[in-house]
Amino acid sequence: MNAGPAPPETAGASSLRRRFDRGVKSLTQGRLGRAAVIALPYAWLLLFLLLPILIVLKISFAEIALASPPYTPMLQWAEERTLALQVHLGNYAYLWQDPLYLGAYLNSLKVAAVSTILCLLIGYPMAYGIARAPAGWRIVLLMLVILPFWTSFLIRVYAWIGLLQGNGLINHLLLSIGLIDQPLVLLHSNFAVYLGIVYSYLPFMILPLYATLVRMDLTLLEAAADLGCPPWKAFLTVTLPLSMPGVIAGSLLVFIPAVGEFVIPDLLGGPDSLMIGKVLWTEFFSNRDWPVAAAVAIAMLAVILIPLLLFQRIGERETTGDRR
Amino acid sequence: MPQQRRDPAVLEAWQDPDARPFLEIQNVTKVFDAHTYAVDDVSLRIYKGEFFSLLGASGCGKSTLLRMLAGLERCTQGRILIEGQDITRMPPYERPVNMMFQSYALFPHMTVEQNVAFGLKQERLSGREIRSRVAEMLELVHMTEYARRRPDQLSGGQRQRVALARSLAKQPKLLLLDEPLGALDRKLRERTQFELVNIQERVGTTFIMVTHDQEEAMTMSSRLAVMDVGRILQVGTPSEIYEYPASRFIAGFIGAVNLFEGRVVSCEEELLVIQSDDAPGEIVMYHANPLAVGTPVTVALRPEKLRVLDTPPRDDRNWVQGTVREIGYLGDVSIYHVGTRQNRTVQVQVTNRARRTAGPLTWDDSVYLGWDNDAGVVLTA
Numbered sequence: 001m002n003a004g005p006a007p008p009e010t011a012g013a014s015s016l017r018r019r020f021d022r023g024v025k026s027l028t029q030g031r032l033g034r035a036a037v038i039a040l041p042y043a044w045l046l047l048f049l050l051l052p053i054l055i056v057l058k059i060s061f062a063e064i065a066l067a068s069p070p071y072t073p074m075l076q077w078a079e080e081r082t083l084a085l086q087v088h089l090g091n092y093a094y095l096w097q098d099p100l101y102l103g104a105y106l107n108s109l110k111v112a113a114v115s116t117i118l119c120l121l122i123g124y125p126m127a128y129g130i131a132r133a134p135a136g137w138r139i140v141l142l143m144l145v146i147l148p149f150w151t152s153f154l155i156r157v158y159a160w161i162g163l164l165q166g167n168g169l170i171n172h173l174l175l176s177i178g179l180i181d182q183p184l185v186l187l188h189s190n191f192a193v194y195l196g197i198v199y200s201y202l203p204f205m206i207l208p209l210y211a212t213l214v215r216m217d218l219t220l221l222e223a224a225a226d227l228g229c230p231p232w233k234a235f236l237t238v239t240l241p242l243s244m245p246g247v248i249a250g251s252l253l254v255f256i257p258a259v260g261e262f263v264i265p266d267l268l269g270g271p272d273s274l275m276i277g278k279v280l281w282t283e284f285f286s287n288r289d290w291p292v293a294a295a296v297a298i299a300m301l302a303v304i305l306i307p308l309l310l311f312q313r314i315g316e317r318e319t320t321g322d323r324r
Numbered sequence: 325m326p327q328q329r330r331d332p333a334v335l336e337a338w339q340d341p342d343a344r345p346f347l348e349i350q351n352v353t354k355v356f357d358a359h360t361y362a363v364d365d366v367s368l369r370i371y372k373g374e375f376f377s378l379l380g381a382s383g384c385g386k387s388t389l390l391r392m393l394a395g396l397e398r399c400t401q402g403r404i405l406i407e408g409q410d411i412t413r414m415p416p417y418e419r420p421v422n423m424m425f426q427s428y429a430l431f432p433h434m435t436v437e438q439n440v441a442f443g444l445k446q447e448r449l450s451g452r453e454i455r456s457r458v459a460e461m462l463e464l465v466h467m468t469e470y471a472r473r474r475p476d477q478l479s480g481g482q483r484q485r486v487a488l489a490r491s492l493a494k495q496p497k498l499l500l501l502d503e504p505l506g507a508l509d510r511k512l513r514e515r516t517q518f519e520l521v522n523i524q525e526r527v528g529t530t531f532i533m534v535t536h537d538q539e540e541a542m543t544m545s546s547r548l549a550v551m552d553v554g555r556i557l558q559v560g561t562p563s564e565i566y567e568y569p570a571s572r573f574i575a576g577f578i579g580a581v582n583l584f585e586g587r588v589v590s591c592e593e594e595l596l597v598i599q600s601d602d603a604p605g606e607i608v609m610y611h612a613n614p615l616a617v618g619t620p621v622t623v624a625l626r627p628e629k630l631r632v633l634d635t636p637p638r639d640d641r642n643w644v645q646g647t648v649r650e651i652g653y654l655g656d657v658s659i660y661h662v663g664t665r666q667n668r669t670v671q672v673q674v675t676n677r678a679r680r681t682a683g684p685l686t687w688d689d690s691v692y693l694g695w696d697n698d699a700g701v702v703l704t705a
Contacts, residue, residue, distance in 0.1 A: 222429065224442070226417070227422065227446060228447065241433045242433055
């Protein structure tokens with residue numbers, strides 16, 4: 001670091017200083033330091049993500065029991081001093097056999113997929129508008145997108161109940177205008193669930209889309225126009241493909257939490273809007289069937305993770321594959 | 325230097341009053357934010373097959389003018405005509421004009437091939453036609469073996485060639501080039517200058533190039549326009565602009581120049597006699613138009629037009645005396661900075677063949693510099 005002649009210091013102090021510098025250097029630049037920097041977050045993830053998942057996986061292979069905790073242990077001492085490993089697959093079979101679970105999974109995937117598409121359709125023009133707004137305006141418009149986060153998510157969902165219910169604000173307004181003569185059934189419907197999810201997750205779609213759109217080189221659009229491409233076509237052939245990373249990131253950020261969404265279908269949904277998050281909650285808290293609840297959770301993880309990994313693999317092949 | 329060999333009919337197009345200009349720019353003005361005149365009342369006539377350069381420092385309006393030709397910027401006032409057709413209000417995607425962007429603006433998500441084919445696809449040509457045209461263009465710029473690469477897998481020079489191929493693929497009537505060599509290193513730039521001129525000759529398209537590099541403009545153009553603060557100061561061939569600059573600004577902008585300020589003391593036929601505080605004797609110069617006695621003038625002399633003398637000239641005209649202050653050895657020539665008795669620095673360029681025979685000049689040598697009465701120009705602006 002200090003290549004020039006050493007400043008006039010006493011020999012002891014300068015050697016101490018040098019040793020200290022070397023220590024800091026080895027910590028930040030050495031192999032050990034780098035390992036430590038990486039190891040810390042990994043240790044965190046291992047302890048608070050992977051380990052709990054493994055515990056849940058373990059519980060999913062148990063049977064319900066009247067005990068505390070309310071399931072059978074996985075490892076048990078059998079009579080002849082042998083350790084018996086009990087892996088009970090019945091919970092998964094049960095999920096497969098009872099149409100309730102499969103229906104809830106499929107409904108969750110459908111609701112999440114439709115919500116993601118709706119978020120994309122609403123969010124893309126918004127992100128585009130913000131990214132192309134004058135630079136001074138962008139920060140204001142982005143703030144408006146983020147502003148709802150300053151209020152608790154739960155309160156905002158409750159607010160929708162007030163708006164949507166039979167004698168709520170929306171029905172009241174429509175009745176007073178004379179557009180309808182009977183209150184519409186808005187609350188406790190699939191419509192309300194979609195509305196709640198799209199409303200809640202829209203910012204997660206807008207932000208990554210904005211980030212890719214604002215970074216786009218606008219001379220590319222000028223080049224497209226110059227080569228004879230009208231603006232609408234330039235959007236399809238240049239802007240849209242270049243914003244795909246944002247589309248994918250935003251879609252995953254909406255789709256993944258929406259699949260497991262519990263609060264919104266519980267508060268806004270009706271009897272037919274059964275989603276897997278709600279099933280999980282009922283299994284765990286009402287039925288106190290931890291093994292089945294664990295199996296539901298693991299199956300949900302698989303339902304989300306497996307398509308995701310496949311998707312990523314395809315994406316990687318596309319960008320780095322045989323084009324070289 | 326890639327001076328163009330041209331068909332004389334083309335060369336003289338701008339001198340022929342009956343020739344129909346290919347591109348006409350009529351009183352074009354571009355105002356930004358209500359009072360910033362980026363381009364201020366510019367008129368130009370450019371003829372078919374020309375390699376025309378717009379030369380000026382950054383911010384002089386040359387790029388804005390080019391963007392108005394491409395349709396990327398709207399004219400505040402004035403008209404643009406191509407072959408008599410008014411294109412002032414035509415959107416960029418309908419103009420028979422293509423542009424090569426300074427940043428190249430290659431589509432990063434497309435291969436070289438797809439980039440070059442992009443413009444052709446907009447014309448709804450058949451697949452076979454597009455493929456053959458793309459192959460032809462890649463051949464022209466020697467990029468055939470890179471057809472399947474993406475722009476981020478190419479070097480700067482290769483990207484420049486792809487950008488050129490893409491802009492030429494549609495066979496535009498007019499190609500606009502915005503600092504086409506600006507992003508290349510010096511050696512590559514010199515080689516590409518030749519290539520670009522060769523390609524222009526081969527395809528016969530009219531080129532308009534924007535550049536801030538006067539050497540580039542001089543070596544490549546058939547004609548050039550010097551711009552400053554949104555206005556065109558002078559239009560002419562490179563040699564016209566170099567030998568007969570219209571003003572002190574242009575004389576100083578293009579190449580090195582020595583300027584002597586003075587006043588006309590007499591005017592005999594085409595010979596002006598000028599008294600200057602910068603020279604011990606009179607300065608006598610040719611000037612086509614007579615000037616009134618007392619007119620303030622500037623005599624502009626290029627360093628290579630001065631000669632190193634052993635003694636002052638006998639007629640006491642056109643000379644200065646000084647000592648060598650700096651020596652710049654450039655290989656083929658040397659540049660001396662001579663500090664004169666009048667406290668001025670005069671540059672003189674000596675070819676190094678002459679240097680050996682005349683004996684080397686060195687620092688603090690006392691020298692006399694002289695020039696002929698047709699060596700420079702007399703400027704009044």
